[in-house]
Amino acid sequence: MTDPSAQTQTAVIIEDDAAVRSLLDEVFRSAGFRTVMAETGTDGVEAVIAHQPTITTLDINLPGIDGFEVARRIRKVSSTYIIMLSALAEESDIVLGLASGADDYLAKPFRPRELRARIEALMRRPRTELTVPDAATAAVPARNPAVSAALEDLEGAAVWRLHRDLSLNLETHTVLVAQKEVDLTPTEFGLLATLLESKRRVRSKADLxxxxxGEAFASSYFVGEPDKRVIEAHMANLRRKIGDNTADPRYIETVRGVGYRLTPQVDGR
Structure with a gap:
């Protein structure tokens, strides 16, 4: 049954294969979305700026600029969830796709039911809106002017989560490392927020x-190896962005064979 609340949601489909576009259109429409089609990367970026969709699907092998560059450009102008679709299924391709700003990566050929499940999973995540004044100024996202003011009252602000010199604001989706703002995708932000909430409790890849x-309290859902590899790729990107060294971690440590947790809180390190 279609969720009535999803009727006003928009999906941008960036795909040069007409058959795949038609399949994606059918899946999104059955989920209650309005769809906008684009056949090239440049047209896709323009469609995202114009429509600010909730979800965007993105092929990698596109005419003109490839999907990796398209994802990077989209991330500058929109907080849309990006599902990257590609016949390239090597781990290096997945890592590059997620590093470019994608929230999920699905290998072709894909099953419509799996895509629908991933759409529904993305819709359960909290989404931060990126305000873009107009297309002329959209290329450079504005920094949050409240960051400096919020830092003055960092200790007592309930919306902040702290670990050493790493700070995360749940309300503004702001992340600071040594008081410098770091740009994270919504997925990377969600992973970091979860680890900060969990402190020293280990979170497995399946758990994350x-x-x-959006199924944190479920016990009967299956998590496959591809999902775990996606978590590994997101975690690698997150660590790179916050300047964490896996050999000598300052913020996030790997518990081999189990998952991830925060490092001990050590003053002066």
Whole structure:
């Protein structure tokens, strides 16, 4: 049954294969979305700026600029969830896709039911709106002017989560490392927020995958190896952005064979 609340949602489909576009259109319409089609990367970026969709699907092999560059450009102008679709299924391709700003990566050929499940999982995640004044100024996202003011009252602000010199604001989706703002995708932000909430409690890859799906309290959902690899790729990107060294971690440590947790809180390190 179509969720009535999803009727006003928009999906941008960036795909040069007419058959795949038609399939994606059918899946999104059955989920209650309005769809906008684009056949090239440039047209896709323009469609995202114009329509600010909730979800965007993005092929990698596109005419003109490829999907990786398209994702990077989209991330500058929109907080849309990006599902990257590609016949390239090597781990390096997945890592590059997620590093470019995608929230999920689905290999072709894909099953419509799996795509629908991933759409529903993305819709359960909290989404931060990126305000873009107009297309002329959209290329450079504005920094949050409240950051400096919020830092003055960092200790007592309930919306902040702290670990060493790493700070995360749940309300503004702001992340600071040594008081410098770091740009994270919504998925990376969700992973970091979960680890900050969990402190020294280990979170497994399967656990984190369920959290991102909005199924944190479920016990009967299956998490496959591809989902765990996606978590690994997101975690690698997150660590790179916050300047964490896996060999000598300052913020996030890997518990081998189990998952991830925060490092001990050590003053002066």
């Amino acid at each position: 995958a369920l959290v991102l799906r």
